[in-house]
Amino acid sequence: MNKLLPFVVLVVACVPVTPVVSSKAVLGPQRSEVLVQAEPQPVALEVVRIFTARGFPLADMQGDGRGIWLHLKGTRRTAVEPVDPNLDVVGEIAAALDTANGDPMQYVGAVHDVTYGSAFYVRIEPRATGTSHVSIVGRVIRNGAELCTADPGLGPCVENEDALTEAPGAAEADVVTGVFAELRLGGGVLTPDPRPTPEQVAAGDDVAACRAYRAEQMMRAHRIEDVKTRASVLGALPVCDP
Numbered sequence: 001m002n003k004l005l006p007f008v009v010l011v012v013a014c015v016p017v018t019p020v021v022s023s024k025a026v027l028g029p030q031r032s033e034v035l036v037q038a039e040p041q042p043v044a045l046e047v048v049r050i051f052t053a054r055g056f057p058l059a060d061m062q063g064d065g066r067g068i069w070l071h072l073k074g075t076r077r078t079a080v081e082p083v084d085p086n087l088d089v090v091g092e093i094a095a096a097l098d099t100a101n102g103d104p105m106q107y108v109g110a111v112h113d114v115t116y117g118s119a120f121y122v123r124i125e126p127r128a129t130g131t132s133h134v135s136i137v138g139r140v141i142r143n144g145a146e147l148c149t150a151d152p153g154l155g156p157c158v159e160n161e162d163a164l165t166e167a168p169g170a171a172e173a174d175v176v177t178g179v180f181a182e183l184r185l186g187g188g189v190l191t192p193d194p195r196p197t198p199e200q201v202a203a204g205d206d207v208a209a210c211r212a213y214r215a216e217q218m219m220r221a222h223r224i225e226d227v228k229t230r231a232s233v234l235g236a237l238p239v240c241d242p
Helices: 002-012 023-027 040-053 085-100 170-185 198-203 206-222 227-235
Strands: 033-036 058-064 067-082 111-126 132-142
Touching: 023 132, 023 170, 033 170, 040 058, 040 067, 040 111, 040 132, 040 170, 111 170, 132 170
Parallel strands: none
Antiparallel strands: 033 132, 058 067, 067 111, 111 132
């Protein structure tokens, strides 16, 4: 065992804790919010309907003087994960050393079922008359607990201390993108989709399209008289990296 001590020290650093980020960190601010041509309450009901159809029903709702908070959550999948990855690596090293010394040994680590889900926080605020601003942040749930992200103002969470078998924020980003796509399909979204079309990506024109969209949105913002609505449009401008 004394021969294993240097390995044990190294192994503890070999299985790092997975950093946890939200859908907003994956998508960016401009793809995490939209302007909708409707009052907050009907927008909230439509958002709840869309999320529920995707397996994330409404868990809570709160209203204040500035708008509505929706909290939606649901389970996505169950994975089989090692109970202690660090211990498993130590055990595998010990087994390899024993085998090398003429004593064949096979190490089998303990595993358990881990359930993954997603929680979404939707903020809906009125802007100009008949217009609502919708922002969505999603974060991963592991074994029933929401894992903390850097986003302020969300609900209770726990700090992650494990190596996860999925990339946090990625599944939630896909759901947010789908929700906004369905809202756009309904025809009420005022904010154009900032993503390049598949044809533009294939032709290498996505950066040019992004810059054109940014210029168009800046001109549109300067024509908006309502200060809050103008600020929302400017705040959702994409960053077009060369």
